[in-house]
Amino acid sequence: MELPKRQAEFDPVEYAKRNYGHIMAEDRTIIHHMAHHIRRMPMRRAERVADVGTGPNLYPAMLMSALVADEGSIDLIEPGEPSLQFLETLLYTQTGIYYGRDSDGREQSIDTRALWPKFSNLITITGRHVAFTNTYLRTRLLADCIPGDIFELPEKHYDHASSFFVAETITDDEAECALAIRSLVSCVRPGGTFFVGMMVGNEDWPADEIVRFPVARLTMPDVRQMFDDIPEAYRTDIRFISGPTNRTRSGYSGMALAIGTRTP
Numbered sequence: 001m002e003l004p005k006r007q008a009e010f011d012p013v014e015y016a017k018r019n020y021g022h023i024m025a026e027d028r029t030i031i032h033h034m035a036h037h038i039r040r041m042p043m044r045r046a047e048r049v050a051d052v053g054t055g056p057n058l059y060p061a062m063l064m065s066a067l068v069a070d071e072g073s074i075d076l077i078e079p080g081e082p083s084l085q086f087l088e089t090l091l092y093t094q095t096g097i098y099y100g101r102d103s104d105g106r107e108q109s110i111d112t113r114a115l116w117p118k119f120s121n122l123i124t125i126t127g128r129h130v131a132f133t134n135t136y137l138r139t140r141l142l143a144d145c146i147p148g149d150i151f152e153l154p155e156k157h158y159d160h161a162s163s164f165f166v167a168e169t170i171t172d173d174e175a176e177c178a179l180a181i182r183s184l185v186s187c188v189r190p191g192g193t194f195f196v197g198m199m200v201g202n203e204d205w206p207a208d209e210i211v212r213f214p215v216a217r218l219t220m221p222d223v224r225q226m227f228d229d230i231p232e233a234y235r236t237d238i239r240f241i242s243g244p245t246n247r248t249r250s251g252y253s254g255m256a257l258a259i260g261t262r263t264p
């Protein structure tokens, strides 16, 4: 797969520290709504789920791990080499310490495992169901990271799938962003659930302190229209989560969280 330059420039160390070094208010709210939804679904029965464009963010997969059977699997699908290495370090190495370089070529490191216990605790407390216990360890046991592209997902393959802050950050073309969301919905088997998080109002997003990527600048009506235009997306609940935190700077107003079912 030809890797777009922006994914190769992505700095997972700075990104992970900035976004997941502590739990931001928006992520708390997303965890609350996802856990509430998942609690009403059949727990620990899914054979395979996917998180697409995982980057260094494990918490969507951790939430979905409550749905996955003990012998099931979680695919963390990601095209960017630095993010894949971050995930490989987290899942497969002894130390969990990832070494990378920032955009100036300076060496830096992060303990990829230190970020997630606080999310795991929050998910346990918020989830109020035994299936939400130890989701961090469960995810490490069940997950594999896989090189892949949101536009090339297998049709009707996954019991459930999630994608957070991906489609709108791949491109500044709204139509291409909508195609990415459609592809995500299509990879879910009929009756399965998709969970999508999107940033609203952004003009760009910082990959690190220096590099900024253009994004599709979305409003909530844009997001609603995108899901309305996907015939396979059924009963999609879309809510706005306002964003007081400094996740990105230009025009950012908050998140859209879409949770829906894939029709046959």
Ligand SMILES: C[S@@+](CC[C@H](N)C(=O)[O-])C[C@H]1O[C@@H](n2cnc3c(N)ncnc32)[C@H](O)[C@@H]1O
Binding pocket: 007, 010, 019, 052, 053, 054, 055, 056, 057, 077, 078, 079, 080, 083, 148, 149, 150, 151, 163, 164, 165, 166, 169, 170, 205
């Ligand atoms: C803003 S980051 C979001 C990362 C993570 N999901 C999170 O919640 O923080 C965007 C991610 O999308 C990935 N990405 C970019 N193009 C992609 C594509 N065509 N298919 C899947 N993922 C892609 C990037 O490599 C990066 O990890």
